[in-house]
Amino acid sequence: MPDAPDHQPQPQSGAGPSGPAAPGLAPLLSRLVPLLVAAALLLGANGLAMTVIAVRGRLNGLSDTAIGLFGSAYYAGFILGVLLTPLLIRRVGHIRVFSALAALNAIAILSLVVTPAGLSWAASRLVSGIAFCGTAMVLESWLNALSSNAERGRILSIYRIVDLGAITGGQFLLPAFGGGGPEILVMTGLLFCAALIPVSLAREGNPPVSDVTRINYFSIWRISPVAAVGCLTIGLTNGAFRTVGPVYAQGIGMDADGLALLISLWVLAGAIFQFPLGWASDRTDRRHVLMLATAGAGLSCLFLSGVTTPGVIFAGAFLFGGFALPLYSLSAAHANDHARPGQYVELAAGLTMFFALGAMCGPLLASAVMDRFGPSAFFIYTAVLHLAFVAFVGVRLVSREGVPANRRGRFVWLLRTSPVIFRLAGASRADRGRNAARNDRPAGEKD
Known part of the structure; x- marks a missing residue:
């Protein structure tokens, strides 16, 4: 470990x-x-x-x-x-x-x-x-x-x-x-x-x-299977897009200006969409918002797999980034709703590692798919993974009730630069009081 x-x-x-x-x-x-x-x-x-x-x-x-x-x-x-x-x-x-x-x-x-x-x-x-x-x-x-x-x-x-x-x-x-x-x-x-x-x-x-500290990955899974699978899926998809997305763009004939605009729109949309998705996740079961955003990312990918006009591709990439990039923060927020105060350190590092493990595999898998089936197959790959995650969250929804509103923390937009980024996410007094009340929860509760 x-x-x-x-x-x-x-x-x-x-x-x-x-x-x-x-x-x-x-x-x-x-x-x-x-x-x-x-x-x-x-x-x-x-x-x-x-x-x-x-x-x-x-x-x-x-x-x-x-x-x-x-x-x-x-x-x-x-x-x-x-x-x-x-x-x-x-x-x-x-x-x-x-x-x-x-x-x-x-x-x-x-x-x-x-x-x-x-x-x-x-x-x-x-x-x-x-x-x-x-x-x-x-x-x-x-x-x-x-x-x-x-x-x-x-x-x-x-x-x-x-x-x-x-x-x-x-x-x-x-x-x-x-x-x-x-x-x-x-x-x-x-x-x-x-x-x-x-x-x-x-x-x-x-x-x-x-x-x-030591990371117990089984413990991370027990705290939140949805967050663990979510971060792994985000690594497999977003990690792949960030590193081999330019290969897709070149494969369809996009020039350097178009490629720069494509990546920038993807990143900018993720920043914009964080706010409405985060606001909604603070007011309802976060898994519903996770399903909505993941389904939006998957459908955006399906749309992108069938278009070739630059303007339409830019619009699709904007929607893809908008729905896909907030998924990491949503997953982390959902996991923290289920964690106890003594578990936050391990959880922060563990979720980052789940993402990195997915991102280590994602570029190689996505590029192999493009080699075999062409550039547009990249978005078929990402769509399948996103929609599979939607199905997984749906199964979790029927197997466990959501976190009550008084136990849900405040959504915070997180970067994926390192595990230490969690330390910059400060709490209000109300959040700290809410978290202290979790100490009486039974061990092993899952989402």
Whole structure:
């Protein structure tokens, strides 16, 4: 059972460790600006790298399956990053770990300029997965340590805006520099290197080193089978789209501008749809909202599998992202409704690992399907998985009653950057009181 970073027990919307008190948001932001700038550079570079690797793989004549292997290698590295980063932090501290891993990510990307397309690229993506997960864990640990419980929710909101802006903006560097020459890889490497500067010059010292905890995956399953299967399914589908979606776009003749717009619309729609879906899930059985959103994602995929007009594809991708991207946050919120306070640490890390396991398999499976049946088969693959999850949630609905309204927590939009992101999801006093009341629930209750 792997180790994952520990933190104070809390739900997805629960209480975390208190950071230093600050008189207002403005003084806190002045301390966080270097970290947020580093996060923007890091997230933008990583999002761009995911797209560029797929584009260059196809330009180098690699098969769809080979390109899918790159995506699977990246998420395998992500899993290793979850396991290794806490050990590195305890050994040399946050600043040195961030600096080393950001530099390592730049090296991995720049190595693609001088190495032939093939297995060496898979090794590069494995290293990038380790490095990105590690740097994200460092930044998120730092942000959490610098913010009190009262500020943590606002900091999470700012971090989400940084993530959204960096990823969508970074995509448009691809049409600006082109995907075939070394320039786009050099630019990506420069962004990773630039992330070193604000962290190295920040006046903040290393935050406290957290302990580690053991993940019992059977325990995660007992807490919430729906959340476990949901995160696995999201990895198999969203993880596949993020890493081999560009292969689909190139396969139907989309240019670099169209590809950048496609990915950006997908990400932007996910941010927009979080709000109505989250609002609805706070007011009814979350499984109904999960079924609605998953069915919407599946039907959007079926629609995309049969269209070829660019404008229609963009509309379909917008709907797909809108319904599919909130599923991780909805699954996490549902799991936390069933968890006890002492289980939140393990649950946070466990759900991230379920997602990463799915994302490790998804790109390879999806690309193999495209190799065999053509680009449009990608969305048949994702539709089948989404609709299968709808059926699974339907079975759970008839086998167990929903969580009463007074036990449901507040929906929080979460990123999938690292398990530490759960620590930024602060709780209100009402949430903490509600969670304390769960201690009397019978052991082993499931959704």
